[in-house]
Amino acid sequence: MEQTIALKPKPKASASSASSSSRGGGVQPPRGGDPSSSQIVSVPANNKPRIPNANVAVLDIADRSGQNAAKKPKTKSFKTRTGCKECKRRKVKCDEGKPICNRCKAVGLTCHFPLSQSVSFNTTATATTAVTTTRAGPQSDTRILAKPNYILSLFKDQTQYDMFSTFLWSNEQGTTLPHNTLATITPQLAHEDAAVRETCCALGGAVNAFTQPTIDSVAADKAHQLSLQYYTRTVRAVTTATSTLRALRSVTHVALVFLTYDILRGDMHAAVLHHDHAARLFEAYLGKRCAQEGVSLSDLVFDDYENALFDMIQRLSTYPWALRLGITGDTDEFLAAKRCLGRHRYSIDKMPSSFHDLDQALRWWDVAQHHLAHHLLDDDTETTKATWERAFSVLSSWHNGFVLLYRYTQQRKNEEPHSYVTASVFEALYLECLSSLHLQLNTDAKVLPDAKPVYREIIATTHRILDELKGSQANFRFMDNNVMKPLFVVLFKCSDPEIREGVKKVLQHGVAKFGSACLAGIVLGMMHMKSEHVPQILRNVERAVGWHLTSVGCGPGVITAG
Structure with missing residues (x-):
């Protein structure tokens, strides 16, 4: 990579899931006023634009x-x-x-x-x-x-x-x-x-x-x-x-x-x-x-x-990439080859005993996940009892530093609902990762940490944020970025019928406010479709949002051994 770029032809993608930011996630809204006046039009498969024969x-x-x-x-x-x-x-x-x-x-x-x-x-x-x-x-x-x-x-x-x-x-x-x-x-x-x-x-x-x-x-x-x-x-x-x-x-x-x-x-x-x-x-x-x-x-x-x-x-080489988010009941991920740029810039042993804000909590969550994926549970290391004990210790250290911050956002959820939603997403990721480690250590485990109460809190809080939109915030763009994205996390992580019904109620409220062509209307329509009937362009939307979740560290929170 010294002088110039040479483009090379590529074969078709082998991943079956690749059929779909924000930073690139997000949807370009219809121009020309109220989105409710627009109709969703699918692109026929035979009219699919050609992909260029050069990329890298x-x-x-x-x-x-x-x-x-x-x-x-x-x-x-x-x-x-x-x-x-x-x-x-x-x-x-x-x-x-x-x-x-x-x-x-x-x-x-x-x-x-x-x-x-x-x-x-x-x-x-x-x-x-x-x-x-x-x-x-x-x-x-x-x-x-x-x-x-x-x-x-x-x-x-x-x-x-x-x-x-x-x-x-x-x-x-x-x-x-x-x-x-x-x-x-x-x-x-x-x-x-x-x-x-x-x-x-x-x-x-x-x-x-x-x-x-x-x-x-x-x-x-x-x-x-x-x-x-x-x-x-x-x-x-x-x-x-x-x-x-x-x-x-x-x-x-x-x-x-x-x-x-x-x-x-x-x-x-x-x-x-x-x-x-x-x-x-x-x-x-x-x-x-x-x-x-x-x-x-x-x-x-x-x-x-x-x-x-x-x-x-480091994030993209640690976490699986979210491709399908469970909107139609099916999820899909792509796991890129692990690639470590060397010892992480933040030593796991220097993790603070308490995080002072959510940005610091995210940074150390990434460090903890990187340590689990690249240094404890990687393909070349034998997974011993000591390895599992160390993995649980790392996860526990992160949560000990996070718990006071989480409690603080709970106390101020009425004044600062956005921060509370972010903290709740972190808590859900932690519980998901903890459950995964328990299942990998003991496949017969019957009692596992349950994240459903946290998902209910995310749904309730986003519903309140939507209900209270007014002034300059009362537009579908604000709803897409602040209400919809946490709900995508919930759909991706939880297939429980009760939780999905809770998400639907928020989406219906969004459609009532901004019309069926907004992102809430698109997702609500997809939830009533069979997976095989979803138009390709809607899969693209889903994949774009999934990419946003991955890029901010809120995609998969599961690190597997081997």
Whole structure:
């Protein structure tokens, strides 16, 4: 991963579950007013947009396109001003065939037309969700240039700004679950990093194409093509990267955003490759930093950006990835290959006796789970009695540090219901993990810790949050981020009929407030479907939310031995 990105073709994903953030979780809401006026439209299987035949980046091959072009003798040929970019580069006449011109097709090149000739989304307050096509030249959409502004000057045209805005929308997280720090700082980093900015736009296009239930198949295909163009622009930005520390860190970040892009499309093969690639890049980055400063990894001082990258890569290689959340009664997970970046930055023996806030509780929950997965119950270590005792001791130490904080949020649940929901999710994860360890140690165990009382509290509190929405908070976006996401955790963790009925009541309340096209209406509809009848685009929505749960550490709380 030294010089450039080389894209390689990939086979179809082998995971049967990969049929579906927030940071990438979340659903792009219908534009144009009240969502209740929209209808859910499924995309027929035979109209499924094609997945590109290239995905993974390996930064070790120099970009020689310029060198090769210089070696070729100049020949007289017709030039084109409106054709594809490859024909312009090769200085040949383009027939402008779509989606690929005959010139490029004949020599096996990937055909790309300028963005000004591509689809554009109008996301103004009064715009509809229709996708329109703009023409090249003076008729390009330049509304963004009407009012000079530093932020707007970062974007080349209105379309790019619209796609970035869609990414921001889907990136909202709410306050009832822990925050994904990397997702939080990504928009700010995109201001100064062109590669990150382009990949955010690609992700915005993917959100429109794959997770918007109200979109028709034609518009979805156009959105997909637009996302691929930004994907390609990201790759081109990365090809200029060197092996400097800043470049290594930037491309690690890009690989993780590409991973989210793959999750939205349901391409698990590409997702795994991008995850592994991000881990290798960051390992190279950490190795260089340690060598420069002459310290070990555990003594290396991280900034917020490095902490966010480190925590995300470790989290994704520790927890299974949530794919199906039990909405239709079935759950599914994908377990990536375990990959430890070395001894965790926080030594398990230095865990505080009491956590002072929920962020600290999450950090040490990750440390505890990492220790169980990578150092106690891994594939290469024999699971002895002493190992199990140590595992229970680690889990007990975390809960001892958390319990006072949990009690405090209980006492203030009326004043601070959002914090109470977050703390309750942690308590449920702890009880789930504790039960799992007991079952693995003794498969005949009859009495296990029960998390159902905690799930009832989450349901009751989210119902109250929904009921009390008023003012600027009385909108379906706020409900999606602060009410729906904790309920997804409950559905994913518990199949008890009573608990599911409690969730349905909250969803029905949400539909009564905001209409059937909001996320509550979508989930409520899925709960009444048979698994095999769920449209693919709704599975994409489910998978996107599952990815958000995984990325914030609230997905699976079960670590298994071996």
